[in-house]
Amino acid sequence: MCQVNEEYHDGLEQAQVPGVSKKCVKCKEASAAVVIRAGDAYCRGCFKEYFIHKFRAMLGKNRIIFPGEKVLLAVSGGPSSCSMLSQVQEGLSQNAHKKLRFLPGIVFIDESGVLGQSLEERQKTVSELQAVFRATGFPFHMVPLEQVLEVPSSVVVTAPSPSDQPASAYKAAVDRFIQRDSSCPTSQEQKERSLPVVQEAHTRLLQQLVGSAKTLTAKQDLLNTLKQHLLVHTARTEGYSKVMLGDNCTRLAVKLLTSISVGRGAQLAQDTGFSDTRYGDIILVRPMREYSAKEIAFYNHMFSVASVFVPSLDTKSTEKASIQRLTESFVTKLQTEFPSTVSTIYRTSEKLQTSCRSSSTAEPSDRCLLCVCAMDTAVEDASAFQATLTSVQLSQVKVPGSCSTKVPGLNQAPVELQAPAPSGQCCSSGGGGGEDCGRAERGGSCCSSTEKPEAIDLKSLLCYSCQLTIKDMSSVECLPQYILSEAKRRQRRSQMREDISEFLLCDGDGDDS
Amino acid sequence: MAAPIAIQLEFGGGAELLFDGLKKHHVTLPTQTEPWDVKQLLVWIQRNLLKERPELFVQGDSVRPGILVLINDADWELMGELDYQLQDHDNVVFISTLHGG
Numbered sequence: 008m009c010q011v012n013e014e015y016h017d018g019l020e021q022a023q024v025p026g027v028s029k030k031c032v033k034c035k036e037a038s039a040a041v042v043i044r045a046g047d048a049y050c051r052g053c054f055k056e057y058f059i060h061k062f063r064a065m066l067g068k069n070r071i072i073f074p075g076e077k078v079l080l081a082v083s084g085g086p087s088s089c090s091m092l093s094q095v096q097e098g099l100s101q102n103a104h105k106k107l108r109f110l111p112g113i114v115f116i117d118e119s120g121v122l123g124q125s126l127e128e129r130q131k132t133v134s135e136l137q138a139v140f141r142a143t144g145f146p147f148h149m150v151p152l153e154q155v156l157e158v159p160s161s162v163v164v165t166a167p168s169p170s171d172q173p174a175s176a177y178k179a180a181v182d183r184f185i186q187r188d189s190s191c192p193t194s195q196e197q198k199e200r201s202l203p204v205v206q207e208a209h210t211r212l213l214q215q216l217v218g219s220a221k222t223l224t225a226k227q228d229l230l231n232t233l234k235q236h237l238l239v240h241t242a243r244t245e246g247y248s249k250v251m252l253g254d255n256c257t258r259l260a261v262k263l264l265t266s267i268s269v270g271r272g273a274q275l276a277q278d279t280g281f282s283d284t285r286y287g288d289i290i291l292v293r294p295m296r297e298y299s300a301k302e303i304a305f306y307n308h309m310f311s312v313a314s315v316f317v318p319s320l321d322t323k324s325t326e327k328a329s330i331q332r333l334t335e336s337f338v339t340k341l342q343t344e345f346p347s348t349v350s351t352i353y354r355t356s357e358k359l360q361t362s363c364r365s366s367s368t369a370e371p372s373d374r375c376l377l378c379v380c381a382m383d384t385a386v387e388d389a390s391a392f393q394a395t396l397t398s399v400q401l402s403q404v405k406v407p408g409s410c411s412t413k414v415p416g417l418n419q420a421p422v423e424l425q426a427p428a429p430s431g432q433c434c435s436s437g438g439g440g441g442e443d444c445g446r447a448e449r450g451g452s453c454c455s456s457t458e459k460p461e462a463i464d465l466k467s468l469l470c471y472s473c474q475l476t477i478k479d480m481s482s483v484e485c486l487p488q489y490i491l492s493e494a495k496r497r498q499r500r501s502q503m504r505e506d507i508s509e510f511l512l513c514d515g516d517g518d519d520s
Numbered sequence: 521m522a523a524p525i526a527i528q529l530e531f532g533g534g535a536e537l538l539f540d541g542l543k544k545h546h547v548t549l550p551t552q553t554e555p556w557d558v559k560q561l562l563v564w565i566q567r568n569l570l571k572e573r574p575e576l577f578v579q580g581d582s583v584r585p586g587i588l589v590l591i592n593d594a595d596w597e598l599m600g601e602l603d604y605q606l607q608d609h610d611n612v613v614f615i616s617t618l619h620g621g
Contacts, residue, residue: 029598040594048598086533086617257617300617304533304588305595308615316534321620323537323573335619339586 033057041305045346051309058298058306062094063105065294070177071282072249072292074108074184079247080145081238082113084136088253089314090303091295095251096143108184109249113140113147114241116234120153120210121217122318135315150241153209155233158240160493163379166243166288216485217320223329224269225479227320232377232473233487235291242289254279254293257300257338260352265334270472273383279356285379299349375470376494377477383470392471468497524551525608529565533616535587538577539569549606558589559602561612577614586618 029039031050039048049057066072080095082088098107115136119129133149140147220226242250254262259279266275277283283291295303307314321328326336341348373382384392465483466474477483483491504511529545536543549556549564559581566574577584582602589596590613591604606612 038594039598042595042597048595258619261619300586301588304615304617305590308532308590308613309593316532316536318534318537319620322534323576324620325575331619336585339618343585 040309041302043299043302044350054305055310058302059094059097061297062091062294063098063107065281065297066098066107067105069281069292071290072109073177073180075180076109076249077245077247078109078111078249078251078292079238079242079245080111080113080251081253082115082136082140083253084115084132084315084317085253086303086307086312086314087255087258087295087298087300089139090298090307090312091251091253092139092143093310093312094294096145108181111145112245112247113143113145114150114238114250115140115147116150116152116237118152118230118234118319119317120151120205120213121230122320123214124318126205132315132317139313139315148241148245150237151205152230152233152237153205153213155237155240156209156212156487158236158487158489160489160496162236162240162243162489163376163493165286165374165379212485216487219480219482219485220476221479221481223320223324224331225476227329227331228269228472228476229480230320232476236489238291239286239289248289250289250291252291252293253295255295255298255300255303256353257342257349259293259296259356260349261331261335261338263352263356264338265331266472268330268334270475271378271470274378274380274470274472275356275359277380279359285374296353375473376465376468376490376497377473378470380470384474395471464498465494467501468494523608525549525556525606525610527561527606527608527610527612529569530611530613531615532613534618534620535577535614535616538572540571545569556606557602558591558596558604558606558612561606562602583614584618586616588615588617589613590615 029048031037031039031053032047033049033053037050037052040051041054042048043054043057072078080088080092082092092113095107095111098105099111100106115133117129117133119132137147137149217226217230220229238250242248263275263279266272266278271278277285279293279296281293281296283293285291306312321332324332327333338348338352373385374380375382387393465477469477526546526548529547531539531543531545539545547569549561552560554560562578562581562583566578570577575584577587579585583589589601590611591599592611593613596604
């Protein structure tokens, strides 16, 4: 990349002589309005056709959404998801050439409570979005993120997928649907769920939770995890089997590089692929993944697709505020000089596969408590993961020895929940202030013990990247109850398995509850 | 000498936050010796309209990467980007595609 010098640059610029009168590369008649890829200028009409076709082609090619199926559209208010909504609307309209045949519903998760917005501000955003949703005629659900505090712990458990459907099942389902369709028109009455009243205490708890993470990187990561859990929970309770996410190509390219940087390499395929099966019964789909942010912005502007700007954690933040932000600015900067950057990264993501156990087959107990992906931590001794752990251990050796010194940055303690201790500073609180710590008479390493029955060792239940996120939090006690109780359950389970291990004929037999 | 020209500016996708949350601005660019081009317009915006954090809107001579520019509903790449000479009643749109605006 650094070798591309001025000479190259001249060539590039000469190739695309700017001119207002440039014609569309497709119809060669109308004057061009948007440059999609370098040199490919489309006129308004051709661009619209191209855009609409791409959405249908994406769904048609992947054959994952069955006719008559209930699909939940996750709309954040941003350009991508609003564009997705308009494409679904377009595809379902009577005169559509190849009509889409699923039953859509909309969900909006209001995360503005985390940002400390006032109720009036929140209500304003919500009512703006409600107006957009009402216009579609689809049923919609407005869910405040505070509800994540009340979801059951089954959210983080992978449910068995209904059954593996063979490729022929899709065709059969289409035929069945067409027969049925002629007799009874499928019209959904529009159900409205307005934003339930949010308890102030819940908002505070949520703010506390996100606030307990020190870096913006961890905050965003945590927030995304919670949002995804709430999406899956909403889909399950409302009877949807697919959730459509609005991630576009640019977003996914950023996500890919970010994921690698935060240690989620093993989960890349699930995080960025077209379909994401980690939850089993609910499949997350990303139909917008072939559109670049630019295409979407242009389409929305030209064909007045309404979107509502909702501020997020990283609004107005600087370039280096978080890994996500930095990666985004890296990619977009590179993109202006080298217009194929995003598509190159994105194409790479399509080819990625995980070598460890596939995420769809892993046992529920082998999945990360937070991201619900197959664990990447069960690897052999000579791996980068073990090397990192060793390195962390080595740099912490001095901490337990000198009990009075505080090492805030490297403290490992927050990873575990010490039932009564305030925020895991048990080692440095002098003379075993935390009673747990005193009881556990274990040389220097009381912080990394796994033998205490009442303490939750979250670490063993998390994948590498989620471990890092949790490590960044000052206290895990802020985590929502569903996560903590599921952690306890899993820990009891593994404890039990250990206890009876000598009576087991082979590994994994004693797991029946 | 170029006569003063009236143009409409639009900000979207979160970029409006840097302009008091106002999406549409009708502005008149004053008389100056050379004709107005987009490059000068950016400088003018920075001096007269931008309320905060200029680094989130401009970088160097141009707009921050990730912010799209449309001139009269067409991609500015087709119009010569920074060198486009503004006409009276032109409509210039800035859309941020960056996460969180």
